[in-house]
Each structure stands twice: as C-alpha cells, then as structure tokens.
Amino acid sequence: MADLVDTAGLPVELGAVDYLLHRGEANPRTRSGIMGVELLDATPDWDRFRARFENVSRRVLRLRQKVVVPTLPTAAPRWVVDPDFNLDFHVRRVRAPEPGTLREVLDLAEVILQSPLDISRPLWTVTLVEGLADGRAATLLHISHAVTDGVGGAEMFGQIYDLERDPPERPTPPQPVPQDLSPNDLMREGINHLPGAVVGGARDVLVGALSVVGRTVRNPGSAVAGVLGYARSGARVISQAAEPSPLLRRRSLATRSIALDIPLSDLYRAAKSGGGSVNDAYLAGLSGALGRYHEALGVPIATLPMAVPVNLRAEADPAGGNRFTGVNVAAPVGVADPVERMKRIRAQMTQRREEPALDMIGSVAPVLSVLPTSVLEMVTGSVVASDVQASNVPFYPGDTYIAGAKVLRHYGLGPLPGVAMMVVLISRGGFCTITVRYDRAAVRDAALFTRCLTEGFDEVLALAGDPAPHCTLASSPSAVSS
Secondary structure (H helix, E strand, O other), X not given: OOOOEXXXXXXXXXXXXXXXHXXXXXXXXXXXXEEEXXXXXXXXXXXXXXXXXXXXXXXXXXXXXXXXOOOOOOOOOEEEEOOOOOHHHHEXXXXXXXXXXXXXXXXXXXXXXXXXXXXXXXXEEEEEEEOOHHHXXXXXXXXXXXXXXXXXXXXXXXXXXXXXXXOOOOOOOOOOOOOOOOHHHHHXXXXXXXXXXXXXXXXXXXXXXXXXXXXXXXXXXXXXXXXXXXHHHHHHHHOOOOOOOOOOOOOXXXXXXEEEEEEHHHHHHHHHHOOOOHHHHHHHHHHHHHHHHHHHOOOOOOOEEEEEEEEOOOOOOOOOEOOEEEEEEEEOOOOOOHHHHHHHHHHHHHHHHOOOOOOHHHHHHHHHOOOOHHHHHHHHHHHOOOOEEEEEEEOOOOOOEEOOEEEEEEEEEOOOOOOOEEEEEEEEOOEEEEEEEEEOOOOOOHXXXXXXXXXXXXXXXXXXXXXXXXXXXXXXXXXXXX
16 A cells, blocks of 8 residues: 555655654644745736636645544555545635735734644645735745645645746646545554555565675674664764754744845855855855844854755655655854855765765654654654754746736745744745744844844855845835836
8 A cells, every 4th residue: 555646646645754744733832834925916816816726626636635544553644535625615815904014924824824734624725815015915825744845845736836927727627536534444444454564564574684684694794883883873863963052942832934035146146156055055144143143142152053954855756745854963153254154064964964874754753653642742852953944945946827926925934843943945936035933932032133134144145246235124025026
C-alpha cells in the first residue's frame, strides 16, 4: 500500500513526518498551519473565484481529501476523498475593516492561522478579503503543513493560477469519487494485511542485517567507524548551534506579523557584491536586524541559534507530503560587517548540508509518530534548538493571475513550533517578500524591531552600490506597484 498513489499522482498514505504535523494540529503550541497572503490588483468576481476552486479541487485531490487515522495503529493514516466535501466551507469571503491596508489583512491572517483546522475535513481554507484600498483585494490560503511543505505547495497549487488575466475557460473535470472509509475500516484493513506486512518487514530486516554482517566481516573497522561517524553526525545535526538569546526566551500564544518588499534584482546584486547567494544575503540581513535589536535594548550578543529548513525534494518526488530537514546555524548577529556575516553563514550552511545524518528528522519521525501525545509534546519541546527559523521559498518568476486579478505580492506566514519567530522569504514575480511572524512575548518592542528589521536589510542592500536600493515596509496595498 505504501507505493500506491491517487489519480493525481500523490501518495495515499501519510508519511511519518506528515502524520507528526497532522497530530500537532490539536495543540496551539505545535499547530502546523502555513498561509500564503496574496495581494491582488483588483477584486475578483466572487462566482468566478469560487468556480476556480471548484475546478482545481477536482484536479488537485488534496483539496478534497481528508485524513483517516485507524482506530488502532495497524495501518498508516490515509488520504481519502471526503464524501461530505462542501466547497462553501473551504472557500470564504470577508470585507476588510477600514482603512483596508495590509496591516488589517495581516491581523486577520493571524486570527485564521491561530484557529485550528477541522481535521475531520480537508485541511485547507481560502478567504477572499474584499474592501482594500484602491479597489484591491487579498487572498489568505491556509493549509496544514501535513499536506505539503513550501516547495511542494508551489508545485501542488500551481493550477490555481493563470498566466494571463482572461484566459480561455478551463474544462471542468469529473467529480472525484468519494471514499467512505472509517477509522475502524482502516484498522480492520490493516489487521488483514498484517501477516504479509510482518513477513515482508521481517524479510527486509533479515536482508539488511545480512548485508551489514557481510560488510562488517569484510571490513570490521570501516563498518564500526561508519556507525560511529553517523552517530556523531546526528548529534551535530540536532544539537543547539549557539546559546539562546536572553531577550527572546519567553513564549505565549500571542503573535504578530510584519513584512518587507524588496525587488529580487536588488537583493541578487547585493548578494553578488558580497560574494554570496540570495539566501546568504537574506540570512545576513536578518542576522544584522537581530543584532541591532539586541544592541538597542542593551543586551548585545555574538550569536543566536537559527534553524534553516533545507529542501530534500528530488525532481521525481510528488508534490504532496514533506521533504525537508532543518539545519541549525549560529547566526552571527554580533558581526558588524554584512559581508563577513554572509561568509560565516555560507560556511556553516555548506558544512551542515554535507552531514551524513542531515535527514535526522526523517529517521526518527517513525518512532515519534507513535508516541503518546503528552510524551510527543515533551520530546518536541526538547528537540527545538533555535530561537529563529528562516525559510526561503521560490515561487513563480513571472506574472500570475487568479480569477482575473493579478497577484502583486505574496507573503508567507509559517508556524511557530516553540520558536520566537518564523521568517519566510518568498520570491515571486520579480519581488522578494520577507515576512516575520513573531511571538509577542519574545519581541516586546514592536516599533523598535520593525525599525531594526528595515535597517538590517537596507545595510545588506547597500552592497549593491550607489544609489543604494532600500527595502519597503509593506504597510499598504496602495503602496504596491503593479
């Protein structure tokens, strides 16, 4: 069953990491919802907007599938087409409060993102926000991380968008066949397949054991060294890269998001001038901002622990599910020179990417996924080894449209799995957006942090030359050019 895929080519079973993220939906501190906030140049016609998601939900089955978890763990949880699927539950519209700026949109996004997704239904909602300044609108696409990661999401949901404002009408695919599978049904199915699974598993274990024994007999020193080397690598992968910040240690359930806009060409030129990649420049700007914030509050530090997700998705991998791991680095927040920050970040990222145990999360997830909830929460809390998580997700390089409206900007809001802040860079349509979602108990001075964030990235952008470009605080849809 593990090799079966649905008609869209997506796996029918949840992987261990996906199931861990699905279980996290029950706890506000481990909730894994991710959200794309898109600013549109016009307000789409509601019927056309709704029809687009009706059409796409018939092509991308994850939009119609819910998760069925067996009553007893005799089989893997499974994606099934929801027989009670109701498009009007998932596709919604609201009107933004005055004055209809990005601030009001982000505040609404926080409320939605902190609200639990209904795990008895498909794990997504999309909200059309009308009433923004200058006749513009926004969309808030909220999905569970159990569905996919950022890179997979860009591929999976690509069919939502058009490459022109008024393309030819798409044919409506047939309605997917619903699957009326209960947790007890899945449990019984697992029991029926248990003997074969046990035999197959035992055979695989035996073959693997004989292979290990053979290698050990032929070269015992090398075999032992390989095991010890992998263990040491695993310890480095999960270890904390730096001492936590004394300013960012408190945690709560109150969050806030702010965002910056940067032309992609400007960040690219700055990165090239500093001898690094766009990702190096991004992390150097963020590190500089965090250093300024600590300095301004009289608590200067040299480094703080930062986790950077690394994409493990191969070209042949399906869009569904999660294929990433986290790289822990000591963010050089105390280094004044942005070029030196870029060099130190690049050196750490290169070293960490070469670790044999890089995918430690994937290795331990099968064990973690069967732990009782209370134990899982305790283990998860002890594994989180960073103050900050920083993601970089490339989307579509050209112009894209949805239901006749052009996407002007795309901001990414991620979960806060025990960290002080989640930062997401999204490159789309020639722009980078950098969205910082932070815990208000960790970041107490919002105005100061916002100023430090813009100054940190302006410092990096200054490397691009004279006249130095600047980042823009994304405060109003009316300030966004078409």
